[in-house]
Amino acid sequence: VEGGPVRALALNPFGTMFLGGDFTQLAGTNNRYTGKYHPFTNTFGSLTGGSVNSIVLTLALDQTQRLYIGGLFTNVHGTAGTGIAQWTGDYGTLASGLQQGGLTGAQLYAADIVVAPNQVVYLGGHFGTAGLGSAQHIASYNGVQFSPLGQGLGTTGNSSSAAYSLFAGSQGDIYAGGVVLGTTTGNIPFPDSAFHWQGASWVPLDINFNGIGY
Numbered sequence: 022v023e024g025g026p027v028r029a030l031a032l033n034p035f036g037t038m039f040l041g042g043d044f045t046q047l048a049g050t051n052n053r054y055t056g057k058y059h060p061f062t063n064t065f066g067s068l069t070g071g072s073v074n075s076i077v078l079t080l081a082l083d084q085t086q087r088l089y090i091g092g093l094f095t096n097v098h099g100t101a102g103t104g105i106a107q108w109t110g111d112y113g114t115l116a117s118g119l120q121q122g123g124l125t126g127a128q129l130y131a132a133d134i135v136v137a138p139n140q141v142v143y144l145g146g147h148f149g150t151a152g153l154g155s156a157q158h159i160a161s162y163n164g165v166q167f168s169p170l171g172q173g174l175g176t177t178g179n180s181s182s183a184a185y186s187l188f189a190g191s192q193g194d195i196y197a198g199g200v201v202l203g204t205t206t207g208n209i210p211f212p213d214s215a216f217h218w219q220g221a222s223w224v225p226l227d228i229n230f231n232g233i234g235y
Contacts, residue, residue, distance in 0.1 A: 022040075022042075022044045022046070022047055023044060023045060023046040023047075023049075024043065024044045024045030024046055024053075025042055025043025025044045025045065025076075026042050026043055026044070027040050027041070027042040027044060028041060028042040028043065028076070028077065028078050028079075029041040029042065029077060029078060029079045029080040030080065031080040031081060031082050031088065032082075033082055033086055034086075036059075036060050036061065037057055037058070037059060037060075038057060038058040038060070039055070039056075039057050039068075039080055039082075039088055040055065040056045040057065040058065040080075041054060041055050041077030041078070041079070041080045041090060041092065042054065042076065042077055043076050044056075047065035047066075047067075048064070048065040050065070050067075052065065052066075052067045053072060054072065054073055054074075054075065054076060054077045054092070054094070055067070055068045055072065055073065055077055055090065055108075056068065068088075068108055068112070069110060069111065070098065070108070070110055070111030070112050071097065071098025071099070071111060071112035072098060072112065073090065073092065073094035073096065073097055073098075073106055073112070074094050074095060074096040075092065075093045075094040075095065076092050076093040076094070077090055077091070077092040077093075077094070078091055078092040078093065078130060078131065078132050078133075078146075079091040079092065079131060079132060079133050079134045080134070081134040081135060081136050081142070082136070083136045083140050083142065084136075084140060086109075087107055087108070087109050088107065088108040088109070089105070089106075089107055089115075089134045089136070089142055089144075090105070090106040090107065090108060090134075091104060091105050091106075091130070091131025091132065091133070091134045091144055091146065092104065092130060092131065093128060093130045094106070097112050097113065097114045097118075098111070098112040098113075100114055101114075101118070102114030102115070102117075102118040103118040103119045103120065103129050104118055104119035104129050104130050104131045104146060104148060105118055105119055105131045105134075105144060105151075115152075115162060115167075116151070116152035116153070116162070116165070116166050116167055117152050117153055118151075118152075119131065119146070119148035119150070119151055120148065120149060120150040120151075121148070121149050121150070122148065122149015122150035122155055122156075122157070128147070129146070129147060129148045130146045130147055130148075131144045131145070131146040131148075132145055132146040132147070132183060132184065132185045132186075132199075133145045133146070133184070133185060133186050133187045134187075135187045135188065135189045135195075136189070137189035137190075137193065137195075138189070138191055139193065140164075141161050141162070141163055142161065142162040142163075142164075143159070143160070143161050143162075143170075143187055143189060143195055144159070144160055144161075144162065144187075145158060145159045145174075145183075145184030145185065145186070145187045145197055145199065146158065146159075146183060146184060146185075147182070147183035147184075148160075151167035151169075152166055152167035154166075154167060154168070154169060155169055155173070156168070156169040156170075156173055157169070157172065157173025157174055157175055158173055158174045158175050158182055158183055158184045158199070159173055159174050159184045159187075159195075159197055160173075170195065170218050170223070171218070171221070171222055171223055172223075174197060174199065174216060174223070181200065182199065182200055183199050183200045184197045184198070184199040185198060185199045185200065186198040186199070193220055194217060194218060194219055194220065195217070195218040196215065196216070196217055196218075196226075197215065197216050197218065198214055198215045198216075199214060200214070
């Protein structure tokens with residue numbers, strides 16, 4: 022691997038390892054930002070059907086072997102698509118990608134993607150909308166469209182907040198950690214760095230890791 026680090030890995034049931042990161046070459050061949058490793062032949066290869074145009078931060082597979090890709094990119098195989106993509110043999114965008122929403126002056130990205138046991142996809146990062154709807158730094162995706170999780174994370178328009186790490190529980194609950202996230206119930210901010218989504222509302226975990234939760 023050359024040109025930069027590997028930041029994300031995902032393993033399918035057949036043993037193929039998918040890679041994402043900053044790299045520009047795999048095993049001496051041009052493979053920018055994504056690639057795969059075949060353990061039975063001990064070879065690297067590219068993901069067919071296109072590419073993304075910048076750094077990949079996170080990868081996740083669902084049970085159909087659809088690969089979800091999140092990162093700092095703004096283009097997916099020649100089509101505008103910020104922060105989130107999918108790969109099933111060809112690259113594709115997801116419902117118009119991520120947008121600023123009420124945020125200003127900050128780069129948009131998906132930092133973490135998890136697939137829950139019910140196969141709903143959750144993504145966290147730095148964004149104000151996902152698809153065409155408001156979704157403050159965290160959203161779910163059901164294969165067709167994005168949905169917000171309550172009022173999201175971070176007070177409205179806060180360009181310093183981001184969700185960096187997600188965990189999906191077996192009962193549909195989601196745990197999120199990030200940078201001075203806070204959330205709002207009415208207009209009351211909670212300055213915590215970790216939160217629990219219970220299906221209808223966010224609950225702060227009363228943990229503040231000096232403003233950052235990974």
